Amino acid sequence: MLLHVPNVLTRDELAHLRATLDAADWTDGRETVGTLGAQVKRNEQLPDASPVRAELARIVLAALARNPLYFAAALPLKTLTPRFNRYTGGGEYGFHVDGAVMNLAQGEQLRSDVSCTLFLAEPEEYDGGELIVSDTYGEHEAKLPAGDAIIYPASSLHRVMPVTRGARIASFFWVQSLVRDDSQRRMLFEMDGAIQRLRASNADAEAVLQLTGVYHNLLRRWAEP
Numbered sequence: 001m002l003l004h005v006p007n008v009l010t011r012d013e014l015a016h017l018r019a020t021l022d023a024a025d026w027t028d029g030r031e032t033v034g035t036l037g038a039q040v041k042r043n044e045q046l047p048d049a050s051p052v053r054a055e056l057a058r059i060v061l062a063a064l065a066r067n068p069l070y071f072a073a074a075l076p077l078k079t080l081t082p083r084f085n086r087y088t089g090g091g092e093y094g095f096h097v098d099g100a101v102m103n104l105a106q107g108e109q110l111r112s113d114v115s116c117t118l119f120l121a122e123p124e125e126y127d128g129g130e131l132i133v134s135d136t137y138g139e140h141e142a143k144l145p146a147g148d149a150i151i152y153p154a155s156s157l158h159r160v161m162p163v164t165r166g167a168r169i170a171s172f173f174w175v176q177s178l179v180r181d182d183s184q185r186r187m188l189f190e191m192d193g194a195i196q197r198l199r200a201s202n203a204d205a206e207a208v209l210q211l212t213g214v215y216h217n218l219l220r221r222w223a224e225p
Contacts, residue, residue: 001186002133002140002152005070008063008118009147017056017120018146021084021169024052029085040094043160046084057082060118060171072192074151075185075219078110078176082118086169087129092162095134098154102174112154112174113182119144119170126166133158151175153182178223188222191215 009017026044046053060082064070080102087093102110117131123143131142131150134157142150152158154174179185192215198208 001073001182001189002135002142003069003073003150003189004142004144005067005073005149005151006145007147008067008070008149009060010063011147013059013063014120014147017059017171018169020052020056021046021086021120024050024084026086040092040096040159042087043091043093044086044088048083053084054081056084056171060173070149070151073185073189074114074116074175075178075188075223076114076175077178077224078104078108080104080110080112080174082171082173084120084169084171086167087126087160087163088167090162090164091168092128093160095132095157095159097157098174100154110174110176111180113177113180113185114151114175115154115156115158115172116149116151116175117142117170117172118149119146121167121169122146126168127164128161129163129168130161131158132161155182179219180224181222184218184222188215188219191218 024046027047029043029045030041031045061079064079098112098115100112102112104110122145129143133140133142133152144150160168177185179188191211195208195212195215198211
């Protein structure tokens, strides 16, 4: 499921992140990928051990935690601490698939089910830099307003187009979902949305309650600890 999640960050949060990142020290983004990824990746990242990354990641995680659309779509169980990258001067990231298993703190691991990019620069600030996600229905392009996010299956082939003017700045991270299968997550997301709309329209309360029970029983059946 490919989904645009608007207004993840407030204006004040976005302004703070941008001011901090504009003054940050960046390193070669190839330091956090394997041999194959390094061959097609040309960007900069905040170092993983940077205290700036840790501070800004807490802001991003808090913003995600209060966003019901993001939660309904991703059903997050574990989240990799958000990272931050910058593309300038022709920087790009060629087609690749994200690693299936990633390391968290204290030896814990995360299975990457969902990828997320949170845009931190307005589209008019840079040329190029579109996120291209390829699936069985073709290629889908995303270049969103600052503060908006896009989520998509981590198994997808995807790339970032070359940035020919300005700077594309973003946060990115991966999620291990309670529900591993993307098609099951999509069904639950669509059912949850239908339930919310029925509640808002004052539909038959007993029918809404029954449908809510079906949602939770499916989640109970499909969820993995």
